[in-house]
Amino acid sequence: MTDQRLRQIADLLTLKADGLYGLSDITQRQHALQSAWLAERLDCPDSLIAASLLHDIGHLVHDLGANPAEAGVDDLHEERGYEFLAVWFGPEVTEPVRLHVAAKRYLCATEADYFGKLSKDSVRSLSLQGGPMSAAEVAAFDALPQSSAAVQLRRFDEQAKVKHLETPPVAHFLPYVARCLRPAPDTDPAI
Ligand code: FE
Numbered sequence: 001m002t003d004q005r006l007r008q009i010a011d012l013l014t015l016k017a018d019g020l021y022g023l024s025d026i027t028q029r030q031h032a033l034q035s036a037w038l039a040e041r042l043d044c045p046d047s048l049i050a051a052s053l054l055h056d057i058g059h060l061v062h063d064l065g066a067n068p069a070e071a072g073v074d075d076l077h078e079e080r081g082y083e084f085l086a087v088w089f090g091p092e093v094t095e096p097v098r099l100h101v102a103a104k105r106y107l108c109a110t111e112a113d114y115f116g117k118l119s120k121d122s123v124r125s126l127s128l129q130g131g132p133m134s135a136a137e138v139a140a141f142d143a144l145p146q147s148s149a150a151v152q153l154r155r156f157d158e159q160a161k162v163k164h165l166e167t168p169p170v171a172h173f174l175p176y177v178a179r180c181l182r183p184a185p186d187t188d189p190a191i
Helices: 004-015 028-041 046-054 077-086 091-110 120-128 135-142 147-159 170-180
Strands: none
Touching: 004 028, 004 170, 028 046, 028 147, 028 170, 046 091, 046 147, 046 170, 077 091, 091 120, 091 135, 091 147
């Protein structure tokens, strides 16, 4: 039997992800698939492939419209995504998702050429999100257990905006997600 949680995730990505990704020419689904595919091709752990696929799911679970940043609203999608996923996954999946916006602010503070790699909407949302990190924020970020996974996810995020790129479908990536799910609530892990 398919895990209901997996089905819910598959439904979000297949039925609810046709909206455009920010100001780009690709859909939320294409962006998710391109992110996960980058992680898969680099042989990243299952958790980072799953996190890459799911990192923007917070955009799909609110009613603020497709591009609230355009109206000057930060939809806090990293927090929404984290809260949605934290019931089902451990920190190896949820922390890179929660931190992927902070990782943009981190990279803009620590790599001189990073700002130039941002898309137009990422630049716009950066100011809503607090701009590049201060030195103290960089040090605090470095100390977090999942900071390097979050930075890696962020790099995929930046690259996963290619128009007309063919990727494997959602179903191809679901096994990675399935392997990261916590034991189903109705199973006793002690048995
Ligand atoms: Fe993204």
